[in-house]
Amino acid sequence: xxxxxxxxxxxxxxxxxxxxxxxxxxxxxxxxxxxxxxxxxxxxxxxxxxxxxxxxxxxxxxxxxxxxxxxxxxxxxxxxxxxxxxxxxxxxxxxxxxxxxxxxxxxxxxxxxxxxxxxxxxxxxxxxxxxxxxxxxxxxxxxxxxxxxxxxxxxxxxxxxxxxxxxxxxxxxxxxxxxxxxxxxxxxxxxxxxxxxxxxxxxxxxxxxxxxxxxxxxxxxxxxxxxxxxxxxxxxxxxxxxxxxxxxxxxxxxxxxxxxxxxxxx
Amino acid sequence: xxxxxxxxxxxxxxxxxxxxxxxxxxxxxxxxxxxxxxxxxxxxxxxxxxxxxxxxxxxxxxxxxxxxxxxxxxxxxxxxxxxxxxxxxxxxxxxxxxxxxxxxxxxxxxxxxxxxxxxxxxxxxxxxxxxxxxxxxxxxxxxxxxxxxxxxxxxxxxxxxxxxxxxxxxxxxxxxxxxxxxxxxxxxxxxxxxxxxxxxxxxxxxxxxxxxxxxxxxxxxxxxxxxxxxxxxxxxxxxxxxxxxxxxxxxxxxxxxxxxxxxxxxxxxxxxxxxxxxxxxxxxxxxxxxxxxxxxxxxxxxxxxxxxxxxxxxxxxxxxxxxxxxxxxxxxxxxxxxxxxxxxxxxxxxxxxxxxxxxxxxxxxxxxxxxxxxxxxxxxxxxxxxxxxxxxxxxxxxxxxxxxxxxxxxxxxxxxxxxxxxxxxxxxxxxxxxxxxxxxxxxxxxxxxxxxxxxxxxxxxxxxxxxxxxxxxxxxxxxxxxxxxxxxxxxxxxxxxxxxxxxx
Ligand SMILES: Nc1ncnc2c1ncn2[C@@H]1O[C@H](COP(=O)(O)OP(=O)(O)OP(=O)(O)O)[C@@H](O)[C@H]1O
Ligand SMILES: [Mg+2]
Numbered sequence: 001x002x003x004x005x006x007x008x009x010x011x012x013x014x015x016x017x018x019x020x021x022x023x024x025x026x027x028x029x030x031x032x033x034x035x036x037x038x039x040x041x042x043x044x045x046x047x048x049x050x051x052x053x054x055x056x057x058x059x060x061x062x063x064x065x066x067x068x069x070x071x072x073x074x075x076x077x078x079x080x081x082x083x084x085x086x087x088x089x090x091x092x093x094x095x096x097x098x099x100x101x102x103x104x105x106x107x108x109x110x111x112x113x114x115x116x117x118x119x120x121x122x123x124x125x126x127x128x129x130x131x132x133x134x135x136x137x138x139x140x141x142x143x144x145x146x147x148x149x150x151x152x153x154x155x156x157x158x159x160x161x162x163x164x165x166x167x168x169x170x171x172x173x174x175x176x177x178x179x180x181x182x183x184x185x186x187x188x189x190x191x192x193x194x195x196x197x198x199x200x201x202x203x204x205x206x207x208x209x210x211x212x213x214x215x216x217x218x219x220x221x222x223x224x225x226x227x228x229x230x231x232x233x234x235x236x237x238x239x240x241x242x243x244x245x246x247x248x249x250x251x252x253x254x255x256x257x258x259x260x261x262x263x264x265x266x
Numbered sequence: 267x268x269x270x271x272x273x274x275x276x277x278x279x280x281x282x283x284x285x286x287x288x289x290x291x292x293x294x295x296x297x298x299x300x301x302x303x304x305x306x307x308x309x310x311x312x313x314x315x316x317x318x319x320x321x322x323x324x325x326x327x328x329x330x331x332x333x334x335x336x337x338x339x340x341x342x343x344x345x346x347x348x349x350x351x352x353x354x355x356x357x358x359x360x361x362x363x364x365x366x367x368x369x370x371x372x373x374x375x376x377x378x379x380x381x382x383x384x385x386x387x388x389x390x391x392x393x394x395x396x397x398x399x400x401x402x403x404x405x406x407x408x409x410x411x412x413x414x415x416x417x418x419x420x421x422x423x424x425x426x427x428x429x430x431x432x433x434x435x436x437x438x439x440x441x442x443x444x445x446x447x448x449x450x451x452x453x454x455x456x457x458x459x460x461x462x463x464x465x466x467x468x469x470x471x472x473x474x475x476x477x478x479x480x481x482x483x484x485x486x487x488x489x490x491x492x493x494x495x496x497x498x499x500x501x502x503x504x505x506x507x508x509x510x511x512x513x514x515x516x517x518x519x520x521x522x523x524x525x526x527x528x529x530x531x532x533x534x535x536x537x538x539x540x541x542x543x544x545x546x547x548x549x550x551x552x553x554x555x556x557x558x559x560x561x562x563x564x565x566x567x568x569x570x571x572x573x574x575x576x577x578x579x580x581x582x583x584x585x586x587x588x589x590x591x592x593x594x595x596x597x598x599x600x601x602x603x604x605x606x607x608x609x610x611x612x613x614x615x616x617x618x619x620x621x622x623x624x625x626x627x628x629x630x631x632x633x634x635x636x637x638x639x640x641x642x643x644x645x646x647x648x649x650x651x652x653x654x655x656x657x658x659x660x661x662x663x664x665x666x667x668x669x670x671x672x673x674x675x676x677x678x679x680x681x682x683x684x685x686x687x688x689x690x691x692x693x694x695x696x697x698x699x700x701x702x703x704x705x706x707x708x709x710x711x712x713x714x715x716x717x718x719x720x721x722x723x724x725x726x727x728x729x730x731x732x733x734x735x736x737x738x739x740x741x742x743x744x745x746x747x748x749x750x751x752x753x754x755x756x757x758x759x760x761x762x763x764x765x766x767x768x769x770x
Binding site for chain 2: 082
């Protein structure tokens, strides 16, 4: 269980990106964070695995305050938290295989990894992950030769190498077209349902939120303005969504409601 | 849509501060002032700077053309006589002036939209000034191009100098007594089947400077190799050899088909030590034929060129190697994203950047001259010059590629729980290696080309050889060097392009 208490982040330039945010996530939740651009979604996700240091507040995960961890302890905790990015953040010039293997770095001694040595077990694990995401045949290509959807699957494979208990996904489908968006989120859903991983994911599209989330929080100017269960979200209308989310809300297309007027505006 | 925009923009422009006529008068006094007061201060400033620069340059040209004259009229007349093009420049400048006045009037009346004309007029004025200052003389270029013909031909096709054959000399001698005594040398016997040279008479007097000509000798030779050139030469009593000149020309001619010849020569002028003139002395005249024997072999020049070409390539390589080693640490200090953490590191960043820019702006040739002074002529000076320039150039390129790395992968690798060294190895190094390799090969290419140039000023390698031959007007030898440089550079160019393409 992850419990965020009074989390505040003020950037060096004085921007208050998160203001006194508190919520909790049960193990096995698929939590979706929604909010306008600049509302603090990325900041929130990056505070959880400490890519950003929070200014104040507690991040209790299984009883440990992640906000206070340093050095070795922090790295060991990070191993258990996979992260997936909007722009995939693969090392473009390295091979797909190397990108996937780098998910194992937290478990590999420095000197071995500097020499590019990974254990046979890790390599087998990498093949398995690639197989699971259906991109085994791309393993030896350079990462930037892959399509966007394939690159994101490599990103997920890299996260899987960490054997994570929780996955943070920062707008994992924002650079992909709607069909690919569903396929990527289905992989995350599988991890959530079959492997019991907790997923915290930021999303922009109402129909995706309704389809995948088991829990939703809405951010606005760094504050939580909405919390809802699976049932609340399913019942939510476009109008309500826009109220929380702002007029920019868009639907990928497919499930219900009509947002064509809103879509035209942006 | 676009129409709306234009009317909107015109509506926004405030009216001129002065009426059009006044604006024109003001610009006549101070070009640009009218435009500035018509609220188009940028146009005014451009006009002012453009006009004052071209006017200033014109005045300067007049003065330097007529350096010794005083008084406006005299200077003008003299300068025009020496440099007729100055008339046109004067007219163009006046036209420019009139045009700024007209432009000021129009600007004040109704703001013009574009300023194409201003750049056109300024372009013309500056181009013609540049023509005059640069002493461009196309006529000379065309009429005197023939002067270069011999040199160009030799450089283009120098291969007769690239090979030699071993030679043998055929040089029978005759002895001359100077001055004549009572007992002159006896005529030698004519040998059978061997080359010989006979002089008649066998004694005589040397020529005297601005006085009498020397004694005339009739030289008869025989049994030479038919048809080949023969050269008449001397040994003085001290056995110093020199080539005979008859009326200023070397004496060189082919022998006839029987291998014999007969020529008349007058004895040469030579300074003889006074003490020696008391007794009669023995001079030697000889006829020399140079006969090539054996097979072709590379000439000294060719061997030298190959040797120095290799030296040149190594100068370039050493400089590149030293450049890389030293540029690597420097580049980290010159990367803004690494150095912006604190004011101290930022200060170091600015300092390093400034030094790099300064060093880079000084040409390798200048560095070579400096290092020749310090370490003397030779390849080491060249290596130092290219190294220092490479550090500056590579340092800048490396640091720019460090600055442009994508932070995404770094974040992603950190998120896996990797430590610092793992993050550097897996997220930073893969991103900077390709640009580093590419820049390094590019630099290697430049350094090898440049090592020729630093050689010209004494930095060793083939350049040094080339400049010596050019100074000696030995254009064939220079031609061999030029060919080797061209071919080597082309090959290395190709190789470096290949490597870069494959690798990056
Ligand atoms: N490194 C930073 N330094 C200063 N301000 C920052 C920094 N990163 C983000 N911010 C600011 O913090 C606020 C929240 O940004 P954040 O990136 O978390 O928003 P977001 O919800 O992820 O937006 P988007 O949907 O566009 O990704 C914004 O106002 C942003 O300008
Ligand atoms: Mg974001």
